[in-house]
Amino acid sequence: MRREEMPVAGKAARQIVVIGGGAAGFFAALTCARLYPGHKVRILEKTTKLLAKVKISGGGRCNVSHACYQARPLAAHYPRGEKPLRPLLPRFMPQDTLAWFEERGVPLKTEADGRIFPLSDQSQSVIDCFMEEARRFGVDIQTQAEVKKIIPREPEGFHLHLATGKILPADRVIVATGGSPKLSGLDWLTELGHTVCPPVPSLFTFNLPQHPLAHxxxxxxxxxxxxxVGTKLRENGPLLITHWGLSGPAILRLSAWGARLLAEKNYDFAVMVVWQAAQKEKDWRDFLAQQQKESPRRQVKNLPVSLPQRLWESLLAGIGAGVAYGSLILCLDRLDRARPGTSAVKIVLINNLGSTLPVSRPSPSTP
Ligand SMILES: Cc1cc2nc3c(=O)[nH]c(=O)nc-3n(C[C@H](O)[C@H](O)[C@H](O)COP(=O)(O)OP(=O)(O)OC[C@H]3O[C@@H](n4cnc5c(N)ncnc54)[C@H](O)[C@@H]3O)c2cc1C
Known part of the structure; x- marks a missing residue:
C-alpha cells in the first residue's frame, strides 16, 4: 500500500484486512496500523491460537533475525529467493528488526553463530510485544475466522467469505496464511488470478528406514x-543421527536447497556422508601411513580423527572386524580406483564402506 493512500479528512476510514494471525500477519497489521492511522486494521485467524509458530520457534526462544547486515549476502541464504529478495531486503534489514524490538522494550542478543534471540530467551517476549502493539494501535483481532473465498467487489475492494458463513468487506487485503502442504489449499488465491508455485516440503529431516545407522x-x-548422490547438492555442517535417520543443520539446509529436486525424485534418493569434513584427506592419509609404518599389523581401534567413538567403531565394523592400518590403506586405494574422482578417505567414512544411504519420504522438521 502506498502512503498516498492514507485516508483524507471526511473520507470513510479504509478497512485493511490481514488474513492469518502468524508472525507475518501480525507484522503486516502492525505496520499498516502504524503507517496509516486512519485505517481500520483487522486480523482474521482461522484457529483459536495466535502466533502459534512464534511460540515454538527457535526451540521456544524465537530466533528473530541473523547478524548479516548486507542485503546481498543475506539474500544469498534464501534458497530460490535470492534474486527477488535482493531489491526488497534493504527496505527492512536485520538491523531494522533489532531496532524495532529494542524500541518496543524487547532487548535482543546476538549469539556467537550470528543468531539473534530475545535477551529473555523466551519467544513469549516476542508474542507479548506483538500483542501489546496490536492493542496500542487498536488492531481488531478475530480468531476462528477462516477465510474461504475472496470475491472482488465493484468498483473496488473485496468481500471476504468466512467459513462461518459471514461476509466481511475489505478495501485492502493482505494474505499471510503461511504455507500450504497442497496446491489445492491455495485455490482461493489462484481463483483471484494469482499464480501460485506448487508448494513442496522444505527443512525436513531424512528418513533411512530400518537402516543400521539408527543404532x-x-x-x-x-x-x-x-x-x-547423482546431483550437485551438498552441504556442510553439524549432523545428528536420530532413531529415524539423519537430522541437524547440514540435512535441513540440504533439504531446503534441494527442495524441488528432491520432490522431483519423489524423495527416493541416496546420500553420501563424509563424516569428517573438517579434516583434510592428506592429513588422514599421512596419519594412516605413519601408523602403518610403525606397526602394520596393529588394528585400527584408536580414533584417527575426531569422530564420536561409537560412530568410528560402527564404520570400522562396516569394513570388517579387526582392520589393520595396512589393510585400511589398501581398502582406500581400492576405493580410489573404483570411484575415480572421489575422495577415497572420505568414502571409507561412509557407512559400510562406500555404500550410500537410501532416503525415503521426508519428515517435517524445524530450523
Ligand atoms: C518448530 C519451528 C521452529 C521455528 N523456528 C524459527 C526461528 O527460530 N526463527 C525463524 O525466523 N523462523 C522459525 N521458524 C519458521 C517460522 O516459524 C515461520 O517461518 C513463521 O512462523 C511463518 O509465519 P507466517 O505468519 O508466514 O505463517 P504461520 O505462522 O503459519 O501463520 C499463518 C497463520 O494463518 C492462519 N491461516 C491459514 N489459512 C487461513 C485462512 N484461510 N483464514 C484465516 N487464517 C488462516 C494459520 O492458522 C496461521 O495461524 C520455525 C518454524 C517451526 C515450525
Missing part, C-alpha cells in the same frame, strides 16, 4: 558433508 541414534558429528 547410533544420538550421535552428533560437528562437521560433516552430506551429498545427494
Amino acid at each position: 547410533l541414534a544420538g550421535v552428533a558429528v560437528p562437521e560433516a558433508e552430506v551429498r545427494v
